[in-house]
Amino acid sequence: MLVIINYNLGNLKSIQNMIRKIGFESKITNNIEEIRGATKLILPGVGAFDNGMHNLKELGLISVLEKEILENKKPILGICLGMQLLTKKSEEGTLSGLGFIDAETKLFKLENTYKIPHMGWNTAKPIKKSKLFSEMENQENRFYFVHSYYVDCSNTDDILTVTKYGTEFVSMFEHENIIGAQFHPEKSHKFGMQLLKNFLENY
């Protein structure tokens, strides 16, 4: 069973709704036993970095996530803030991130003509092969973004897609079983649905 981790931030039902539409079951939970029993995980989230880390800690989820992801190598997809929490730290907060990926989260520093948050439908261009983009290679994939901070990967090998907004930033990373998406697949209609389907079926 796929588990959507509920740490009291963000709209979790919309992810579950899309997964159901694709034809899979999922569970929204913060129960440690259920997370241990999960086949794969989604770490969603909308909100502030420190709130996210604080809630994960309060719920006692950090050590179970370390074990399931780093040792048991369960596939995890971090979405938006969830992606950022997988990094080591963020300019948005003072708490340490989960640090599952060698990356840091930074604030956009763009010319005045670029509005922040970066909001709307933008392209994500894959720069390496991935099962996440099966049947999506020959088209322009646009996803729904809404964020003010972005992930900066230390290892370019980890970068899966890049997106242009004033600068070029990492819109997805993939390092072994650890995947992050800055955009919201669950709000990205047919493109998001195909991507989530690939995560559900190919991992």
Next chain:
Amino acid sequence: MTAKRIIPCLDIANGTVVKGNQYRALTPIGDPLKLVRRYEQDGADEIILLDILATPDAQTPMTDLIRLLTPSTFIPICVGGGIRSLDDVHALMDAGTDKVAICSAALENPALITTIAKQYGSQCVVVSIDAKQDTTRKTWLCFSHGGRTNTGIDVLTWAQEAEARGAGEILLNSIDADGTGKGYDIKLLKAVSTRVHIPVIASSGAGTLAHIRDAFSVGHADAVLIAGMLHRRETTIQAIKQFLLEEGVTVRC
């Protein structure tokens, strides 16, 4: 490059989609669930639902309708009408809303913008402005309660204050242009979008494809709201996007 957004707007009165004309004379259009489905299939980038009677009639937001809608809608949903408190926002977010649009309540209690932004982030707060040109025709004033009450507040000042207080977007309606089909109030649109650094959604008055293009190319809008043209099936979102592509505007296909 972020795509310019095409956002169908559903004005809701007593659970039915209606179309107004300068905020009067409501014509019934149809079932909200069916219309959302149609527009999502047609390529809508987002959907806005506004309960136009909730504030004037002192009703609560249309949480039940949203709850029916969200399980099968996979684009962002913005909801407005009757939102007065953080509790109202909680209820809508719990029902699966992505953004809330506030108008009258923000004018009466500007701190509400900050309260919602702190809890859910700025991207969640759309400040909706009902603008009407003042009698001297030099500036525009904010109206509240579904366009019924003149607050006397200057639109440009208010847009800047809304941004400073944490609004993530401005939804800019023109009472003068609404339902006329003669085009967006481009002067108003340009004045607001060049003064704020958050996205501005152009609303009211679209009648032709050229009007939509002008909102982007002349008015500097980030998104356009379209109601009547789509409700009356004068065009489709696909046709609008095809036209915009040919005119050099980036859209999602």
